[in-house]
Each structure stands twice: as C-alpha cells, then as structure tokens.
Amino acid sequence: MSETETSNGVPPLSIVAVDDDPDFREYLHAVLDPEGHDLRTAADPAMLWEACEDRLPDVVLLDMKMGEADGKEVLAELRRRWPKLCVIVVTGYPTMDSMRETFKQDVFDYVPKPFSTEDLNRVLGQAAAAFNLGGRPQDRLRNELGRQVRLSRTRRGWTLKDLSESSGVSVSQLSSIERGAHLPSVESLLAIATALDEKPSGWFGSAGF
Numbered sequence: 223m224s225e226t227e228t229s230n231g232v233p234p235l236s237i238v239a240v241d242d243d244p245d246f247r248e249y250l251h252a253v254l255d256p257e258g259h260d261l262r263t264a265a266d267p268a269m270l271w272e273a274c275e276d277r278l279p280d281v282v283l284l285d286m287k288m289g290e291a292d293g294k295e296v297l298a299e300l301r302r303r304w305p306k307l308c309v310i311v312v313t314g315y316p317t318m319d320s321m322r323e324t325f326k327q328d329v330f331d332y333v334p335k336p337f338s339t340e341d342l343n344r345v346l347g348q349a350a351a352a353f354n355l356g357g358r359p360q361d362r363l364r365n366e367l368g369r370q371v372r373l374s375r376t377r378r379g380w381t382l383k384d385l386s387e388s389s390g391v392s393v394s395q396l397s398s399i400e401r402g403a404h405l406p407s408v409e410s411l412l413a414i415a416t417a418l419d420e421k422p423s424g425w426f427g428s429a430g431f
Contacts, residue, residue: 232257232347238273239283240264240296241312246335250283253339259346267296271303278304281330281349286313301328308349312337331369348402352429360405366429367411368402374418375400389417 237259239250247263254261262279264270266288274282282300286293293313300309309328314335330352331345351365375385382400386393391410399406399414406414415422 232343233350234258234260235281235346235350236260236262236277236279237281237283237346238262238264238270238279239285239312240267240270240288241283241285242266242288242291243285246285253342257343267291267299270296271299274304274307278307280353281308281310281346283310283312286311297329308353310345310349331373344401351402363426363429363431364405365402367406367425368400370420370425370428371396371414371418372400374420378418385414385417389413 234257237254239247239261241247241250241263242265244265247265250263251261260279262273264273270282273279284293284297284300286297288296293311297309297311300307305328308330311329311332312335313332330349333341333345348365348369351362352369354362371385375382378384380388382393382396385391385396389396389410390413391399391406395406395410396414398404399410411422415425
C-alpha cells in the first residue's frame with residue numbers, strides 16, 4: 223500500500239459523517255480509521271455545519287433519519303452552502319421514492335443500512351474517482367460508468383438479469399461493469415444505455431469527460 227492509497231486502493235479521504243446513533247459513529251471509526259481516512263463525526267446538523275466550515279471534507283456521509291432533524295432539509299442546506307460537495311446518503315429502510323427524491327438533489331450515491339465494509343469502500347472509491355480525488359482518468363471513467371449503470375438500473379427496480387435480458391449483455395459482464403472491474407466496449411455501453419433509456423454522453427460528462 224502506498225502513502226497515497228488505502229489497502230483497498232482508495233486514496234485517503236477527508237470524511238464527515240453525520241448520524242445521531244453513537245454506536246454507528248463508532249462503527250464508522252472502526253471501519254475507516256484503520257484505512258487512513260480522516261473521519262470526523264457529527265451527531266446533529268449543527269455539528270455538521272461547524273465541521274464543514276472549519277475544514278470542508280471530500281465527502282459527507284449523511285444519515286437521512288436523525289431523530290428531530292429532517293434529512294431532506296439537511297441535504298437541501300448542504301446543497302445550498304456547498305453545491306459541489308460529494309454527499310453519500312446512508313440510511314436504513316430505503317424506498318424507491320426516497321431514492322428518487324434524494325437523487326434529485328444531486329446525491330452521489332445511496333448506501334442502505336446495514337452495509338458491509340466492502341460496500342462502503344466501493345462507494346468511497348467510486349466517489350474518489352468521480353470527483354478526481356485520486357486515480358488515473360481511465361480509472362475514474364470505469365468507476366463512474368459502473369456507478370451510473372447501477373444507479374439507473376436501481377431506479378428502474380431492475381435486477382441484473384432484467385438488464386441482461388433487455389440489453390443482451392451477460393449478467394457476469396454487467397456485474398463486472400457495475401463493480402468498476404472493467405471498462406465496457408462501446409457496443410456494450412450503447413446496448414446498456416439504450417435498455418435503460420439513458421444517454422451515454424451524460425455518463426461520460428459525470429466522469430469529467
């Protein structure tokens with residue numbers, strides 16, 4: 223592992239996590255601190271604003287259900303203050319409607335509780351790539367295309383098998399693309415985008431190309 227990468231190949235990130243559950247905040251420290259990430263935690267929105275104003279992080283992990291605090295209002299305020307800040311929503315019991323609503327506010331991704339360490343590392347790696355926090359341009363593109371395909375498929379409520387049947391791309395290949403393991407061919411990418419009624423140009427744009 224180099225000084226510029228964690229053991230998972232993700233560059234060390236500055237992260238602020240806001241969650242009213244102290245046990246979950248401790249869990250995040252246990253998961254992220256050993257990887258070399260700079261994690262600060264906040265128990266409520268006031269602590270979040272203070273942390274961000276003191277030193278703006280690379281990523282905010284936002285719990286949408288925090289007792290009296292309304293996660294949607296917190297997200298809207300984050301977008302008002304720092305429009306370009308990478309926000310990853312972390313919450314239990316996600317619904318398709320809640321996902322659509324949060325994505326309208328330019329959320330990078332949505333991680334449902336409970337999640338595995340691998341799930342969190344994957345999303346952080348994709349965020350680092352998409353926001354150019356580390357990695358080569360082709361790595362950023364590969365990760366962002368995988369994320370966009372997965373998000374579009376999830377919004378439709380499709381399984382990998384559903385997308386495979388509609389696009390003609392095998393399940394194993396789709397899984398590899400979504401994980402960011404390999405860059406799809408132009409032919410495969412067009413077939414996937416057509417099946418999802420999406421424009422590949424938008425996916426390339428989100429990766430900075």
